[in-house]
Amino acid sequence: MVKLSDSVVVPYSEAERELFALLPVGGKNAITSQDLVEKRYGASAPFHARAIIVATVGNLARKVEANREPFEIGRTVRQGPHPIRFWIRTKKEIKEKA
Numbered sequence: 001m002v003k004l005s006d007s008v009v010v011p012y013s014e015a016e017r018e019l020f021a022l023l024p025v026g027g028k029n030a031i032t033s034q035d036l037v038e039k040r041y042g043a044s045a046p047f048h049a050r051a052i053i054v055a056t057v058g059n060l061a062r063k064v065e066a067n068r069e070p071f072e073i074g075r076t077v078r079q080g081p082h083p084i085r086f087w088i089r090t091k092k093e094i095k096e097k098a
Contacts, residue, residue: 030085
């Protein structure tokens with residue numbers, strides 16, 4: 001199981017911690033931004049919920065890198081109206097990528 005460290009240089013917000021808990025480990029199990037919206041907000045999602053989710057996960061990815069966590073946040077490239085897919089990339093996946 002992958003966890004965020006408690007002793008960090010840049011602290012994580014509550015929203016970032018909630019989204020981190022929803023991210024799957026491994027690229028084959030990636031979750032879409034639309035699925036994250038549904039899990040995070042349910043039926044009461046704000047109008048720009050997908051943009052909020054993408055920005056928050058982007059901030060989370062930068063903080064994970066700044067805090068030198070033993071994993072990183074993977075994502076697909078933006079493709080117009082299609083949802084972006086997110087996942088947690090472990091050390092093993094990072095080594096295979098290099």
